[in-house]
Amino acid sequence: MSTQKVLSFFGTCSANAELTLVSQPVQTPFRVIAVLAHFALNTNRALQLDVYLSPDDVAPSSGRPNGISMCREYSQAQYITGDDETKTLHHELISPTYPSWLKVYANNTDAFDHTVDVQVEIEILERD
């Protein structure tokens, strides 16, 4: 029987700053099923988001976190943006390593603060 979980990320990314939000440790292998990124009205595609699969829980105060970027694999740009919309990304990725952490990295290129509001759906997998 598969068990699905939602990991929620919420914070405020200051103007012209970066922010990394870190999940609690996931102590089993898991599969990422989907990422839901909410962009508020007037974000104007100035808030850049990326999701990381990481072997640690460190959130650097600037720069990208350690780990593997989901947007880096085949993308042209290493982030997603939006404005007054929710983007649902059906990006499947298996994390065989445990514990591991999911991280949401935000880079706010705007002169105003913006809210980071992301949920990641995962499916818990059996340990070998």
Next chain:
Amino acid sequence: MEFIRSSLLKDHTTATEVKKIDLPVNPLSHLIISMDGYNATDEATLAEILAFINKVTVTHLGTSILDLESEDLAALNAYLYHAHPILTNNVATDNAARVLSLIVPFGRHIFDPDECFPATMKGELTLSLDTTVPATSFDNSTLNIEAVELLGAAPKRYLKSTLKSVAAPGATGDNDIDLPRGNKIVALLLYNTTFPSTSSHTYGIDTVKLLVDNKELGYSLARAQCLVGDMIFKLQTLSRDIAAFGQVLPAHYFWMDFNPADNDNFLLETKGKSSVILRAGMGVNEAAKVTVVELVDVSGA
């Protein structure tokens, strides 16, 4: 058995970029990354040249097989191959040609058909090289990358090497670091931000202890000074920290070896364990790095 050594990147001008390269489809023994260039004014040290390669990442379908900063990869090379990475022409002459090579390993030994990365389909295995254009200490740099495939190999396991960043814990003393479970751990390479050079005995990580399922296992208590001493079993030259000594890596590293006799008798099995904790006694309240070197079983047994 045959091997194929092929060129993946030829004389590519080093730039500030993330260069992505599809890796060959046959079982892979290792990659060779060479950065060459010229001294700018005086001798570019190993540390200065390494600084232009920010990160080396190999992923299989988006999951990391190797994900290390160049300094950590240099330390891993030193651990595995019992020698420092090759850096040629260590002279101070302006414009002297220099070559630094790093090996990206998929097994503890090169050309080992039992321990290498299994065959893949095109596009599944990718190398990402995050570089910065050299300047100030080193210039006119190009990159060359080659791969060694082992035709017909049917590996039983491969090497996985990932970097675990450790945040400053907030105080000196015990800092519990949750290690990954599921595979056999070969070694932990520990990077200390603080490595004593003058008038100090203090290391970033002063002591280490290993707790498996909350019981001490193997490393009941080891001190940094003696862990540095362990390098005699793997390296022919000492760790050095001061610029005048040549900045020979692994300057800020020591390791916890779970394969000290190279016979696999002491590999740390983490499969089925509830917790595997590295208890680091922090001599300084600061960040550290742990390179976790694992063996991933693909034998299907």
